[in-house]
């Protein structure tokens with residue numbers, strides 16, 4: 222069988238800056254955190270540029286997570302992380318209708334499986350209250366099994382956390398990016414930041430494809446944040462990637478649970494979660510494995526078997542369903558357990574590091590916090606056009622195939638139309654990698670993992686790329 226070559230399908234995206242331009246703010250890294258910061262500063266009138274080493278957004282930690290919007294009930298008390306998570310949650314809810322951000326308000330259940338865990342529930346509730354999360358209550362086994370009839374009968378009781386939700390973790394950052402562009406922010410992809418010089422007023426940032434000038438640098442380079450930090454001369458900050466492996470169960474399993482099923486957390490990790498996804502699957506994971514490599518996101522058979530065993534212990538009926546795919550994400554954890562945000566005023570450099578396991582929720586809050594920390598204001602500009610709603614690819618709302626006007630379905634597993642793919646491949650914020658196209662449309666992400674539609678999709682990519690030549 223002939224293999225389809227997925228490399229070099231995309232040309233590097235167009236360069237948007239000129240040699241002499243000086244930006245107020247240059248943001249390094251277009252993960253969810255970088256995209257949210259880009260939005261915040263651009264909306265507030267700063268002349269902003271977002272610099273990314275890959276040819277699309279979300280190619281680092283932000284491409285593979287559990288996609289939960291956290292309330293902060295279990296975040297470290299009094300921490301910056303808690304503050305950003307709560308603010309981020311609030312901002313997400315404020316923006317969701319204007320930008321078409323999708324949310325499934327499932328609520329979560331922190332389930333106790335033995336006496337020891339049961340004893341910890343009250344403490345978790347009290348901590349939640351102290352964290353300002355009021356919608357928390359203890360439920361007994363009867364109520365739990367009424368809510369979740371497919372949960373193992375071994376469960377002893379739980380805490381119901383009303384606000385915990387599932388979101389589409391890919392379209393939200395895309396919406397933040399588009400908002401930044403709407404307010405005049407510029408984007409450069411395939412530009413790896415390698416070095417820089419600061420003359421006391423202006424940074425000359427050396428990238429793999431040219432020099433960019435900016436008054437202030439914001440380092441949101443995720444897993445590579447410590448390496449980028451060396452440009453400033455920043456000491457004492459090391460990223461220790463923490464891998465999280467996942468199983469994605471088939472769509473047939475989707476109705477087995479109603480809420481996000483959380484374990485009683487340990488000091489180190491939130492533990493293995495069973496949750497619905499925005500795309501109609503059940504997700505089981507993640508693990509928490511520290512490693513040296515910033516690129517190794519491979520999965521391991523034994524770990525996946527461990528996850529499968531856990532999944533069966535929690536929801537025994539999962540045994541009747543198959544696994545569609547597996548993946549791993551790398552958390553940009555650091556050598557400390559807290560968010561590592563710091564503003565070096567002398568060097569005009571803001572580090573946004575160590576945003577490990579809550580960055581999807583916290584991103585909009587982090588962006589607001591940093592803007593305040595920065596403390597300068599800009600003259601606000603009128604946006605070029607109204608806010609753009611991102612296309613819905615979740616199961617929570619009407620999909621493109623349910624609307625008139627498309628020619629054909631290209632990906633039959635995920636019901637992706639030709640129109641969706643064509644649109645996702647075009648424009649300033651269009652896909653720049655195969656992964657980016659998947660994240661914008663779900664094409665090739667279903668049961669057959671692209672076996673049936675990949676050749677067709679590749680032709681569509683080539684056609685779109687030819688137009689840009």
Ligand SMILES: Cc1cc2nc3c(=O)[nH]c(=O)nc-3n(C[C@H](O)[C@H](O)[C@H](O)COP(=O)(O)OP(=O)(O)OC[C@H]3O[C@@H](n4cnc5c(N)ncnc54)[C@H](O)[C@@H]3O)c2cc1C
Pocket residue numbers: 249250251252253254255272273274275278279280281282283284285286287288289290291412413414415441442443444445446449464465466507549550551552553576577578579580581582583
């Ligand atoms: C397994 C797992 C589960 C998670 N679950 C959740 C969850 O349910 N809810 C939640 O809120 N959060 C969750 N998270 C956390 C969340 O995904 C992260 O906090 C977030 O993705 C971090 O984003 P970031 O923008 O800081 O980093 P990244 O996404 O890594 O972005 C950094 C970007 O910088 C770019 N870059 C790096 N070096 C350079 C350079 N030299 N020049 C230019 N660009 C560069 C990279 O290519 C990358 O695109 C989870 C994370 C993982 C891994």
